[in-house]
Amino acid sequence: MSTKRIKVLVAKTGLDGHDRGAMVITLGLRDEGFEVIYTGLRQTPEKIAETALQEDVDVVGLSCLSGAHGRLFPAVVELLRQKGLSDVLVIAGGIIPPEDEPELKEKGIAALFGPGSSIKEIARFIREHSAAKTVPTD
Secondary structure (H helix, E strand, O other): OEEEOOEEEEEEEOOOOOOHHHHHHHHHHHHOOOEEEEOOOOEOHHHHHHHHHHHOOOEEEEEEOOOOHHHHHHHHHHHHHHOOOOOOEEEEEEOOOHHHHHHHHHOOOOEEEOOOOOHHHHHHHHHHHOOOOOEEEO
């Protein structure tokens, strides 16, 4: 008997060309036992949602350092819903001003993890809030 690991898609939105944080998160979540797919730089909301659908992910982790999070993050959430993926947990990170957090959460971002957030904290949140728990499979 094996277990199904929670599958996480980590995506860099927009024209942001800084991916060190996203790569650290990707490797850290892999070390925590998640199956992680990293999309690479400069992903559109459409491409992220399509990849989430094709890869059958449980969680989408978005990263943005360019200041376009207010437009890009909600667009990804809306496209996921349109594709029937409303059960996918969407979390985000990057440089997000505290005053933007309430609106992003209202638009479907479950949690925001800024600089200094620990991998363990992010992993714990995913395990507690993902619809797909680690479950036994045949």
